[in-house]
Amino acid sequence: MATAATKDRILDAAETLFASHGFAGTSLRALTREADVNLAAVHYHFGSKEAVLRAVLHRIIDPINAERLARLDAVEARAGGHAPPVEAVLEAFLAPPLERMHTLGARGAVVLRFIGRTHNEPAQLVRDLVREQFQVVAGRFARALGRARPSLPRHEVAWRLHCVVGVLSFLLAQTGAQAVLPGLDPRDAAATTRRLVGFLAPGLRAPMTPGRAAPALAARPRPHRRMGTRR
Amino acid sequence: MATAATKDRILDAAETLFASHGFAGTSLRALTREADVNLAAVHYHFGSKEAVLRAVLHRIIDPINAERLARLDAVEARAGGHAPPVEAVLEAFLAPPLERMHTLGARGAVVLRFIGRTHNEPAQLVRDLVREQFQVVAGRFARALGRARPSLPRHEVAWRLHCVVGVLSFLLAQTGAQAVLPGLDPRDAAATTRRLVGFLAPGLRAPMTPGRAAPALAARPRPHRRMGTRR
């Protein structure tokens, strides 16, 4: 069908450009140039720039979140009534986006960057849409992690999961960038996942931070203030 | 002096708007409205929108990075030839931006969000400027962490520091947002720092991830693929 091709070309181009320059930084003309499509076609198929964004977001994020939930189901089923270990829950959360790289082929790197960016997009609209789609997933994973670490207050678990999202989105956002991640091969999703789990799981397993911290923690530079007042 | 007031009002407004809507999402007209300044004044004082960005970036980031280095100096001096503990190095890195909140008063929350955003700004220009200013700091902290964990390959240390930046920037970017961080009081910098150190230090202390991971880690849903091909 020739008509579907146009629509998909628009979505592909939008992915690429939004991933690289953000929503506000991408004009519809740049989009039509990249997609080799007429300007009016965009409005015919989607109605507005905002609608294009919504479509792109769903196409990318929905399958990943579905896969996350499916894996969490599997992990919990395997644990059979018990709380699954933190590492398994983490992997169910982290692996789906990382593995997306392969199933998407050439578009993989772009999509990963897109996902990474969305969580910190300046455009309010983008963040709202993402949060909305993400809410269910975050809730289920927070509960799973809470069961794995019952000694932690619920808000602490939620906060730590939030940190996990921060790391993931930051790394994804730089996919394909100039060697910022030495030794990290974005095409080896399994290795990246293991590495991330290895880094994050200890933090999730850590006990509550004590009011008074480790000995060296009190080390502040004595009156040495060089923070600079306004010039 | 009445002339300096205009320039500073422009910088203040730029901070606020760039932090909220990003570089591309902020127009010079919006800027002049916020600053209550004439459009031509912006060009007189700075020359271009890009130059405004550069000025704002330096005003915010330079003192924080200087403070980071000063604290790292202090921490290393205290260790007296030995490698300072991971926790102390982490705190020297994390505390300065978090404490900035206080010294800046009302502008504090805005500035924090700005810092968080810049690391993931869609605009290439912003990321380049930030990377340039950040390079020296990142290098010194990576070396300090490497000395603290001599058994880790250098690129692994760099990668983990990268993850730390990811967490920090993600949290900062949401400063002042709608209760996304339950239980985290952005005005108590010391508590936030402790909490972050408590979460991140275990990951930095962790040994290299083994090729084959922990038992539960192999848990993948068997042919269950629901990742969704393109529709």
Added chain:
DNA sequence: GTCTATAACGGGATAGAC
């Protein structure tokens, strides 16, 4: 469904009076 043409407006930048 796809095109051209254009509307209606906002963008950054600048000239020149004061």
Added chain:
DNA sequence: GTCTATCCCGTTATAGAC
């Protein structure tokens, strides 16, 4: 140093022919 007025271009969106 600060203003008004204006240039010129790019922006989203739409009308209407094909």
